[in-house]
Amino acid sequence: HVDAAKGMVNWCKQNAKLSGLGDAPIRFIVEDCLKYVQREERRGIKYDGIIMDPPSYGRGKSGETWKLEKHLWDLLIQCRKVLSDKPLFFLLNSYTTGLSPIVTNNLISEIMNNYNGSLECGELGIPIKADGKILPCGIFARWQGV
Structure with a gap:
């Protein structure tokens, strides 16, 4: 887990413990994500997801x-x-109002165009108990390798 905000990384650690993953091999890194990924590229590190x-x-x-x-x-x-070379998944969540499922579809389909897989994009929402309507909360893009 990489996040520039120390508080978010600490929250993630707490969530891991509460989920029974306190001893799981999860790395918690406080760093700018873009800088981290750039360094991983220089090191030749590859990720499946x-x-x-x-x-x-x-x-x-x-x-x-x-x-x-x-x-x-x-x-x-x-x-x-x-x-x-054969990634398993790529998942993007966003709660930014200016980003739509169509935009995320365009972005992720372009990023993953050299890989075999399927892409699903949509909205995130919370059902309202009183009337069954959905309160929109954000968007997602989920690419899954075959």
Whole structure:
């Protein structure tokens, strides 16, 4: 788990423990995700799967800013460089209102176009008990290798 926010990494550790995964081989890394992936590429490290839930906005220690609409494509391109020859999955969640399932479909289909797999994109939502309507909460894109 890589996140620039120490509080989020600590929360992830707590979730792992509560889920019975306290002793699982999970690495918890506090670092800018883009910088981390760039370093992994230089090291020649490859991954069979990627799960990302990037923030809409963020600010780094040195005043750098992250804006999803501006920087997501660069992060996706960099992540593609560390995928193995036969990746198993690529999952993107987002709660940014400017990102739609159509946009995520276009982005992930382009990133994964050299691999055999299927892509599903859609909206995330919470059912409202009172009337059964769905409260929209975000979007997802899930690519799965064959």
